[in-house]
Amino acid sequence: MWQHKQGAKKEEAVKRRCHRCRGMGRAPCEICKGAGEVAKSRDIYGKPIMTRCNGCFGLKSIRCAVCGGDGFV
């Protein structure tokens, strides 16, 4: 019979650097593409009115969804 304790130890050993953020733990915001702001609408001259991105709250990057900010999965 297999010992469950052994299995848990092995799981920790296979932790590897996250492929998405490359170990940074953070990834560029996909909503604003890393700009920190998005064009909400245009003014009467057709100029975009920028507003803070709701995805990253203006931080330009978000916690990596793949590794949860760990940098490792």
Ligand SMILES: [Zn+2]
């Ligand atoms: Zn954003």
Ligand SMILES: [Zn+2]
């Ligand atoms: Zn990651």
